[in-house]
Amino acid sequence: MYFLGFLMPCFLWILTAVLLFFLFSFLLTVCVLYTQGIANREWREFSRTEMINNTLNPDFVRKFILDYFFEERQNLRFDLCMEKPLINEDGSFTICHKTEVVKNTLDPVWQAFKIPVKALCNGDYDRSIKVEVYDWDRDGGHDFIGEFNTSYREMSRGQSQFHSYEVRHVVAGVYSHTLTHTPTRIVKQAHTLILTLSCIVFCWISGNPSQPTSLHYMSPYQLNAYAMALRAVGEIIQDYDSDKMFPALGFGAKLPPDGRVSHEFALNGNPQNPYCSGIEGVMEAYYQSLKSVRLYGPTHFSPVINHVARYAQSVKDGSQYFILLIISDGVITDMAQTKESIVNAATLPMSIIIVGVGPAEFNEMIELDGDEERISSQGRFAERDIVQFVPFRDYIDRRGNHILSMARLAKEVLAEIPDQFLSYMRTRCIKPGPCPPAYNPAPAVHPLLTRRVSRI
Known part of the structure; x- marks a missing residue:
């Protein structure tokens, strides 16, 4: 009796496993x-x-x-x-594979491809496999050329020889093409480009953060303009940084304990290690700084641009790319020095994003954006455009949807980064590693491989 009592749980476990197997099968x-x-x-x-x-x-x-x-x-x-x-098996087919595009030829040769046997025929070597061939039309109305049926067992015979199949147009009832194939294999390779975010910077001009009229006002109900701009851009761009550690600087403030004016100070209060963990860490450092520093002018951009440029100068092999985000609500008081810094930085692996918050005109910041006219300094033009300026007010949703406002801002200020990144790599002849073949969704002439579906 003890022996039977011991076997009963084992039997029930085995029975449950068998039932689950048949259920999921x-x-x-x-x-x-x-x-x-x-x-x-x-x-x-x-x-x-x-x-x-x-x-x-x-x-x-x-x-x-x-x-x-x-x-x-x-x-x-x-x-x-x-x-x-x-329902039981109804004779329908499901797509297993689509080939790439072959254009401008009546005798196409497709690249070899590999399909697991399970996906091709679900392990049934005699299951019907259908190959369809279409002629691509630009308007999407692809013309059906013909088809043929085969099986895995038939295709696998004589692996060292070519197999020929006649492609038949079912409606016309005529043979129009001949397809040959031989089993081959392909190996896919991938490459990765690392984009490193270098610095988050704030510009503080004036105003008491405790007053609702200040752009730095810390409302318990919503983010202020600076915080929204930071989160909008930072939450997207942080995904391209490998360690998510961001140096965050402030400028235009009097620092404790002696009240000296600084245009390049660490938001977290640690000049030896200004790095913050993720955008949340930057946000926390920003809020803490508002409690300890006194906002003050003037507005100097060149010190922080030169700060990031020193980092970019040391990594010019294409392994890293630096992005400087400046959030400002006032005019630039060192315009000549800023232009010179940007011209120098244009030769380095870096881009500059400037977000203007508040009601100011921002005419000088617009001048730094080289979309219409390349920025110059002392007769020397920037090698490439590396600055993107956007006034936040132009992208605020009038219905008060802050999520939509931030999404619009991020889309606009980050749109030029890929081209700026590529322009640096191309001018320096820096190439990525081998990459997989580009996907082309517009088939010219291509076969469509399907297998018969089995339904229980």
């Missing part, structure tokens, strides 16, 4: 991608993979292709769903 698995809206944060379905059955470890073939924007935070959600099929 008759389910179809699909992965669904959702994207999140900027303003309302609602999740919307973007795309989904093909369904995979009879496995607890699906290996999906269909890829999610969506546009990437450097200047935006693109939140994604992946849901793995399991569905119980309700």
Whole structure:
């Protein structure tokens, strides 16, 4: 009796495992991608993979292709769903692979590709596999050329020889093309470019942070203009920094204990180590500084530009790229020195983002942005445009949606960074490592590989 009592739990465990195996074996698995809206944060379905059955470890073939924007935070959600099929096998097909584009030829040669047997035929060597060929049209109305059917067993015979298949147009009932193939393999390589954020800088002119009229006013209900600008840009760009440690500086203030005026001081109060952990660390240092320093003019940009330039000067091999964010609410009082600093910095791996907050005109800051006319100093023009200036007020949502306001600001000020980054790399002939082939969504003539779906 003791022996039977010992075996009973083991038997129940084995029975449960077997039942779970059969339960999941008759389910179809699909992965669904959702994207999140900027303003309302609602999740919307973007795309989904093909369904995979009879496995607890699906290996999906269909890829999610969506546009990437450097200047935006693109939140994604992946849901793995399991569905119980309700019908038997109905003879339909599911897409297994699409080839790349081959243009301007009536005799296309496609690159070799590799598909797991599970994805190709679900392990059934005799399952029907259909190859369809289309002729691409720019308007999306691709012309069907023809198709043929085969199986994995047939394609795998005589691996050292070419196999020929006649592509038949089903409607016309004629043979129009001949396809040949030989089994091959490809190896994909990837490369990574590291973008390092160098410095967060604030410009403090005047005003008491305890007064609601100050742009530095710390309201218990919402972020002030400086904090919104910092968070808008910082939360996106911090994802390109490897260690998330940011040196944060302030200028235009009297420092304790002697009240000396500084245009280059550490927000965290530690000049030997001005680094803050993440954007949240910078925000905390900013708020703490408001309690200990006295805001004061004038507004000098050149000291902080030169500060970052010294770091960029030491790393010119393309392994790092520095970004200086300046948030200011007043005029520039060292314009000539600032222009000279920018001209010098244009030869270095760095960019400068200037966000203007408040009601000022910002005419001098607009002059620093070299979109229309390249900035110059003492007859010497900047090698490239490295400055982007944006007045925050132009992107504030009038309905009071601060999330949308910050998203608009970040999109505008960061839009030029990729081109500025690439312009430095190209002029220095700095190239990234090997990268995977570029995806081309416009097929000219390409076969569509499908397999018959098995449903229980």
